[in-house]
Amino acid sequence: MRSRSAITTLAVLGFALDRALKQYALGSPALGRGVFVFDSAFGLRLSLNEFFAWSLPVPNAAVLWIMVPAIAVLGAALYTKRAHPSAAGPLGLVAIGALSNAIDRLFYGGVVDYLAVPFGGAFNIADALVVLGAALLAVPGKRYAH
Template identity: 35%
Template sequence: MPRRGLILAALVLVLDQASKWWILLDVMAPPRMIEVTGFFNLVLVWNPGISFGLFGGGGGRWLLAGLAVAIAVALVVWMVRTVRPWLAVALGLVVGGALGNALDRLIHGRVVDFLDFHLAGFHWPAFNLADSAITVGVVVMLVDSLFEKRAAPNI
């Protein structure tokens, strides 16, 4: 089971980094906004905080990168020990996303966000594929825990 999660983590990491380099080198060479649809734009936002721009006060480059790597290592250990396929998938998504954003911090000092969804003047904070993978992974983990078969208590 952990193999599936490890492959997914690697895939998320590669896709996340490839999409960010594509945005940086090809799409946003001179920083600008590209309107894709009436509710979705490609933008370039440098995020010194965590997912969706939270805690963006700056100054935490090494702390946040180190914390993300430490959490990813702990989750990989959990993934290797699990026998539940959906938990392995969830952990793979979170690990890949955490490592993708940690790599950004180590290379750029901040995270590259570029997906901008908006509706009626409200813009959700810009995010990236790593943020999406982390969010989906946490949701899958919660759903998996709801349906996990628990051993009957010994009374």
């Protein structure tokens, strides 16, 4: 039970921090150019991803048609406690990260990324929550079926 409350806390704090950093990135002219550390290898840079993950060429509207129902199904499963108890935390991380990125798509026409990594990539905390949730679901030895 302790790990479930830790995951819930991580999801809530991650969502709040992601939303705050996105607002900061959108309002900071310096982040348009980027603020880097480690010899320009890592830092903060505003990037609007109008496509799918890793900038795959899937239009924003198509992504929303997929994301909104998927988030609704995840949310309903968690709310009605239809998800296996051990899967609820990881699914919550996926849902909250997807929700934050869906909000971006609705209001900004794409996902606001702000963490710049080497070779030109960028991501945000919501992306990390989705990946962490998916990774936790893949942990060997965990059973997520009823």
